[in-house]
Amino acid sequence: MAGRQPLAAKWSRVAITWLPFADAASVEIPLSRLLRLSLFQVSVGMMTVLLNGTLNRVMIVELGIPAWLVSLLIAIPLLAAPFRALIGHRSDVHRSVLGWKRVPYIWFGTLMQFGGLAIMPFALLLMASPPLFPVGVTASAFAFLLAGFGMHTTQTAGLALTGDLVDDERRPRAVALLYLSLLAGMLVASMVIGGLLANFSPTRLVQVIQGAAVLTFVLNVIALWKQEARSAATASADTLRPSFTDVWQTFVAEPITMRLLVAVGLGATAFAMQDALLEPYGGEILGLSVGATTGLTGAWSVGALIGFTLSGRWLGRGTDALRIAGFGVVIGIAAFMLVIFAAPLASPLTLGLGATAIGAGAGLFLVGTLTSAMALSSEKSSGLALGAWGAVQTTFAGLAIAMGGALRDIVSSLAVSDELGHTLASRATGYATIYIIEICLLLATLVVLGPLVGQTPAAARKVGNRFGLTEFPT
Numbered sequence: 118m119a120g121r122q123p124l125a126a127k128w129s130r131v132a133i134t135w136l137p138f139a140d141a142a143s144v145e146i147p148l149s150r151l152l153r154l155s156l157f158q159v160s161v162g163m164m165t166v167l168l169n170g171t172l173n174r175v176m177i178v179e180l181g182i183p184a185w186l187v188s189l190l191i192a193i194p195l196l197a198a199p200f201r202a203l204i205g206h207r208s209d210v211h212r213s214v215l216g217w218k219r220v221p222y223i224w225f226g227t228l229m230q231f232g233g234l235a236i237m238p239f240a241l242l243l244m245a246s247p248p249l250f251p252v253g254v255t256a257s258a259f260a261f262l263l264a265g266f267g268m269h270t271t272q273t274a275g276l277a278l279t280g281d282l283v284d285d286e287r288r289p290r291a292v293a294l295l296y297l298s299l300l301a302g303m304l305v306a307s308m309v310i311g312g313l314l315a316n317f318s319p320t321r322l323v324q325v326i327q328g329a330a331v332l333t334f335v336l337n338v339i340a341l342w343k344q345e346a347r348s349a350a351t352a353s354a355d356t357l358r359p360s361f362t363d364v365w366q367t368f369v370a371e372p373i374t375m376r377l378l379v380a381v382g383l384g385a386t387a388f389a390m391q392d393a394l395l396e397p398y399g400g401e402i403l404g405l406s407v408g409a410t411t412g413l414t415g416a417w418s419v420g421a422l423i424g425f426t427l428s429g430r431w432l433g434r435g436t437d438a439l440r441i442a443g444f445g446v447v448i449g450i451a452a453f454m455l456v457i458f459a460a461p462l463a464s465p466l467t468l469g470l471g472a473t474a475i476g477a478g479a480g481l482f483l484v485g486t487l488t489s490a491m492a493l494s495s496e497k498s499s500g501l502a503l504g505a506w507g508a509v510q511t512t513f514a515g516l517a518i519a520m521g522g523a524l525r526d527i528v529s530s531l532a533v534s535d536e537l538g539h540t541l542a543s544r545a546t547g548y549a550t551i552y553i554i555e556i557c558l559l560l561a562t563l564v565v566l567g568p569l570v571g572q573t574p575a576a577a578r579k580v581g582n583r584f585g586l587t588e589f590p591t
Contacts (some may be wrong), residue, residue: 154282155298156340157223157275160333162302162418163310164230164268167329168194168261170414171310172241174396174407179317180245188393188522190257194265195389195518198511201273208274219278220341226270227337233264234330238323271337278344297425303418311411373569377439380565381486381506382513384442387558388449388479389514390521391551395456395475398548399468402460409465416469417476424480428488438488439570445481446559446566452478453552453559460545483510489569521551 173191176182208222237260243253279295306329313325369375391398395417396410424445431441452474459468490506529547 150344151283153342154275154279154340154344155295156336157271158295158298159302159305160230160336160340161268161272162299162304163306163329163333164234164264165299166303166306166310166411166414167234167326168264169392170307170396171314171407171411172237173393174400174410175314175317175322176241176244177397178400179407180241182244183526184394184397185519185523185526186254188519190261191393192515192519193258193261194268195511195515197262197265198269198515199508200266201269201508201511204270204273208277219274219281220344222274223271223278223337223341226267226272226274227334227341229263229267230271230337231267231330231334233260233262233267234326234333236260237264238326241322242319275340282344297422300418300422300425304415307411307415307418311408311415314411315406315408317407376565376569377486377489378505378509380442380562380569381490381509383558383562383565384446384482384486385510385513386517387446387555387562388475388482390517390555390558391453391456391475392514393518393522394525394548394551395472398456398460399465402545402548403463403465403468405465413469413472416472420473420476420478421480422476423473424477425484427477428481428484437570438485439566440485442482442485442489443563443566443570445478445483445485446562447478448474448481449478450556450559453556457549457552460549486510524554525551 168191173187176187176190177184204222208219236256240253240256240260243249244257246253276295310325310329314321395413399405399410399413400407428441452471455467455471455474459465459471487506525547527547528550529544532546533544
């Protein structure tokens with residue numbers, strides 16, 4: 118027996134090292150309940166694949182909608198994301214006669230998700246008909262806005278509910294479970310949706326998107342069922358409402374705060390500018406099918422999972438969070454070079470490797486900068502710090518997606534009309550231009566991040582020692 122105990126201890130350490138959510142459960146919150154709660158992240162992952170991956174390829178290649186318009190539509194949900202801080206705060210102080218703070222926000226967020234997806238396929242098909250194009254654009258914008266606000270509301274309140282249910286010690290690992298559920302949802306959705314749309318038709322498009330709407334509703338209801346206890350204090354008129362003025366002044370008084378936010382904005386722009394173009398790039402330049410290009414989103418998810426795992430291990434060893442972010446930037450530069458070379462090499466494998474590396478680089482960068490933002494805040498201002506990080510990250514990502522589509526259309530038009538010379542007379546030139554711009558932005562991000570490495574407050578190391586992406590907002 119004495120010889121078995123060390124072996125058991127070793128296996129326990131392996132589980133905790135490689136599965137950071139393995140010991141997130143407790144007697145009060147068993148693992149089965151946490152797994153059920155994580156289903157709302159699966160629905161968010163499915164919507165992410167639809168909005169940021171499959172639909173942009175379908176609209177550009179199959180429906181012939183201009184890429185600049187597709188980019189603007191896809192950017193609408195991302196531009197709604199800065200309201201997450203307000204949503205989270207309102208769910209903190211919500212007064213309900215039923216005694217629930219989070220449930221109403223998750224419920225109405227789910228209804229918005231369902232409504233947006235329900236009308237989306239018909240709106241997209243209207244855009245493909247020239248006489249009804251203006252109606253289709255208006256309806257599509259409304260559908261993307263509704264689905265985006267619903268997704269962000271559900272995810273924000275769901276993460277907040279997780280923080281309410283799990284104690285401080287287990288919260289990082291519980292939120293790690295939710296984040297991995299998000300990636301799992303993206304992986305499964307990318308494979309299933311890609312398979313269903315392999316033989317594209319308008320009828321199949323309606324079936325797939327509306328099926329996703331029903332599945333989203335079912336998953337979120339199952340996740341929400343009997344999770345939040347009713348509380349009389351929630352309906353109390355004495356509920357404290359924190360003032361943001363003093364907390365914000367304290368936050369921005371930190372010497373590295375603004376420089377960190379600038380780095381977050383540059384990095385978010387660099388990684389997101391190609392989000393609406395990666396699948397069309399594979400379809401238009403390399404001739405890949407809908408199923409094959411949807412698999413690129415799955416490859417990105419695998420890369421993000423790798424980045425998450427590496428970040429957790431490195432932070433646990435005390436590695437500077439901003440150094441990890443810098444590693445992500447370097448990987449991103451190499452990834453975009455792989456994507457550029459995939460066209461002249463006519464290599465889908467190179468494109469797949471590039472997509473995986475983009476996910477890994479983005480994961481390392483986001484985790485590193487998020488951990489640093491958490492370290493800048495006091496215990497009472499963590500929501501503000503995460504809100505500032507999320508607002509900058511998502512706003513710049515949305516703007517980058519919109520700019521990426523417009524720039525690709527302009528450069529591609531000039532290239533195919535021989536305005537840029539015979540050598541560059543190819544539609545691949547427009548895509549390559551975007552990836553080169555992203556490489557330049559990542560180099561600028563390194564310049565901004567460089568002086569900050571080693572300047573992270575001591576709190577960053579404390580965060581790193583129990584890393585689990587606590588309240589990870591995206």
